Amino acid sequence: MLPPTAPHPDDAPSRGLFLALEGGDGAGKSTQGRLLRDWFRERGREVVMTHEPGGSALGTQIRQLLLHGDHVAPRAEALLFAADRAHHVETVIRPALHRGDVVITDRYLDSSVAYQGAGRDLDADEVRSLSLWAVQGLVPDLTIVLDISPELGRARRGAVHDRLEAEPDGFHARVRARFLALAAATLSATSWWTRPRTPTRSTTRSWPGSRPWWG
Numbered sequence: 001m002l003p004p005t006a007p008h009p010d011d012a013p014s015r016g017l018f019l020a021l022e023g024g025d026g027a028g029k030s031t032q033g034r035l036l037r038d039w040f041r042e043r044g045r046e047v048v049m050t051h052e053p054g055g056s057a058l059g060t061q062i063r064q065l066l067l068h069g070d071h072v073a074p075r076a077e078a079l080l081f082a083a084d085r086a087h088h089v090e091t092v093i094r095p096a097l098h099r100g101d102v103v104i105t106d107r108y109l110d111s112s113v114a115y116q117g118a119g120r121d122l123d124a125d126e127v128r129s130l131s132l133w134a135v136q137g138l139v140p141d142l143t144i145v146l147d148i149s150p151e152l153g154r155a156r157r158g159a160v161h162d163r164l165e166a167e168p169d170g171f172h173a174r175v176r177a178r179f180l181a182l183a184a185a186t187l188s189a190t191s192w193w194t195r196p197r198t199p200t201r202s203t204t205r206s207w208p209g210s211r212p213w214w215g
């Protein structure tokens with residue numbers, strides 16, 4: 001495992017607000033991210049809405065390799081996600097937080113722990129440690145995990161699937177279980193966990209149209 005790195009000098013307590021939306025494919029991260037962005041903007045905050053992989057120019061190329069290329073060996077996959085995150089944090093997220101902006105990222109470190117650490121046969125602690133090294137320890141102020149079953153996620157995505165989305169339901173079930181475990185482990189500290197009892201009914205009933213989940 002990689003040793004811990006010293007904190008980045010930009011991470012002063014007065015920085016902006018860093019929020020991450022996590023969850024399986026089709027869970028509603030982009031939808032809720034847009035609503036959250038609008039909510040903050042209506043209240044006069046500068047908001048940077050971004051995503052992983054691919055939240056930077058270099059990241060767009062890495063995204064292409066990760067999601068739309070041929071087979072990627074699991075360790076190469078973990079390293080490419082970490083490389084994307086390192087560049088994203090250095091060039092987009094940290095500068096925005098330094099300005100005092102609200103940063104909303106659609107996926108961050110927990111996605112690596114869930115997809116590479118549980119979906120693939122890699123050690124989750126090593127995957128987390130790799131990403132923490134890549135970002136010099138920057139973690140969100142709040143991580144929101146949106147829960148969805150593999151079946152409903154697949155139905156929502158329709159016919160188009162990227163390389164990871166195309167993995168079988170067993171892969172997505174392991175990813176889901178890890179997200180829920182991560183949320184449960186940190187629930188009292190920093191995470192809010194939305195877990196519809198019956199996802200189809202609950203999501204359509206609780207969040208009709210464009211209402212945010214927290215409204």
Ligand SMILES: Nc1ncnc2c1ncn2[C@@H]1O[C@H](COP(=O)(O)OP(=O)(O)OP(=O)(O)O)[C@@H](O)[C@H]1O
Pocket residue numbers: 023024025026027028029030031032156157203204207
């Ligand atoms: N609460 C909801 N109830 C029903 N449908 C929803 C809900 N939220 C989002 N959707 C729909 O589900 C689909 C996936 O939503 P969205 O793109 O926000 O998910 P995502 O988590 O960003 O997916 P991906 O991982 O593929 O980027 C969209 O068609 C969206 O309109």
Ligand SMILES: [Mg+2]
Pocket residue numbers: 029030031106
């Ligand atoms: Mg999305």
